[in-house]
Amino acid sequence: MREINLDRLRTLVSISDLGSFAAAAKALNLAPPTVTLHVAQLESRLGTKLLVRGTSGVTPTGIGSSLIERARRLLGEADEALDEVRRQVEGRSGRVRVGASTGALAYLLPQALDAIGADHPEIDVQVAVLTSEEAMARLAAGTLEIGLVALPQSPVAGLRIVRWRRDPMMAFLPARWKDTPKRITPQWLGERPLILNDATTRLSRLTAEWFATAGLQPRARIELNYNDAIKSLVAAGYGAALLPHEATAPQPDSRIAMRPVRPALWRELGTVYRAGSDDGATQRVLQALESLQQR
Numbered sequence: 001m002r003e004i005n006l007d008r009l010r011t012l013v014s015i016s017d018l019g020s021f022a023a024a025a026k027a028l029n030l031a032p033p034t035v036t037l038h039v040a041q042l043e044s045r046l047g048t049k050l051l052v053r054g055t056s057g058v059t060p061t062g063i064g065s066s067l068i069e070r071a072r073r074l075l076g077e078a079d080e081a082l083d084e085v086r087r088q089v090e091g092r093s094g095r096v097r098v099g100a101s102t103g104a105l106a107y108l109l110p111q112a113l114d115a116i117g118a119d120h121p122e123i124d125v126q127v128a129v130l131t132s133e134e135a136m137a138r139l140a141a142g143t144l145e146i147g148l149v150a151l152p153q154s155p156v157a158g159l160r161i162v163r164w165r166r167d168p169m170m171a172f173l174p175a176r177w178k179d180t181p182k183r184i185t186p187q188w189l190g191e192r193p194l195i196l197n198d199a200t201t202r203l204s205r206l207t208a209e210w211f212a213t214a215g216l217q218p219r220a221r222i223e224l225n226y227n228d229a230i231k232s233l234v235a236a237g238y239g240a241a242l243l244p245h246e247a248t249a250p251q252p253d254s255r256i257a258m259r260p261v262r263p264a265l266w267r268e269l270g271t272v273y274r275a276g277s278d279d280g281a282t283q284r285v286l287q288a289l290e291s292l293q294q295r
Helices: 006-018 021-028 032-046 062-089 102-106 108-119 132-141 186-190 202-212 227-235 280-290
Strands: 051-054 057-060 094-100 123-129 146-150 159-174 195-197 222-224 241-244 256-260 266-274
Touching: 006 021, 006 032, 006 051, 006 057, 006 062, 021 032, 032 062, 057 062, 094 132, 094 280, 102 108, 102 123, 102 227, 108 123, 108 280, 123 280, 132 146, 132 159, 132 266, 146 280, 159 202, 159 227, 186 202, 195 202, 195 227, 195 241, 202 241, 222 227, 227 241, 227 256, 266 280
Parallel strands: 094 123, 094 146, 195 222
Antiparallel strands: 051 057, 146 266, 159 241, 159 256, 159 266
């Protein structure tokens, strides 16, 4: 036996606590010869006597007592480690790495995090601000458990992509602007100063495609990748923007007028995670996200 087995140490500690081989065998649900073999293997491995049989029972030698003291700590740490893994498998604790865009972080993801914090406080959700492409790459590399990504996405082996939400894109206009139509068209908006998402985002491509339906390629006054900052600039009268609006989200600043667009435009989001994942903590986070799902 090249290494000391934890089962052997557990047997040794049990004999010391209960005072006999027979009692230890019963407590550990082992055959008496197995208990005897465990002690013999330990003594052979260490080259010394660990227990002494007497008329009043079994007592440890000096070296045996020292080993038993250390064994208690080792077994306690091993039990704690196994319990922690068990809690993670059951979804009661663990670490879940989530990648999401700033758009999802602004309103949607915090609701899921609030539910997780209330129901499963031992689950540590670590959030990274990522584009959809970055999230897909990290999921494929195994450095992310869940991604909130813009749809559509090309299939990736080993990953499951599930449609999550479909929220309307709305025109956000400075309320001070006069005579704004009830529905905003590309032609009308293209003649106004624009605040758009930067070219690295799916929202930028959606917006460009919307303008392209009217043969337009308007230039933005400024490009950003943070929707709340865009809304602040709209409120200040700096320009107009096309942004998603979740049905349950609070109404924007009173200095902003929100209008539907024609043709209608939608922002679709999906959840992505590794297929066949049995990590309980990840499943808990997915369940919290599903509560915000739009059918």
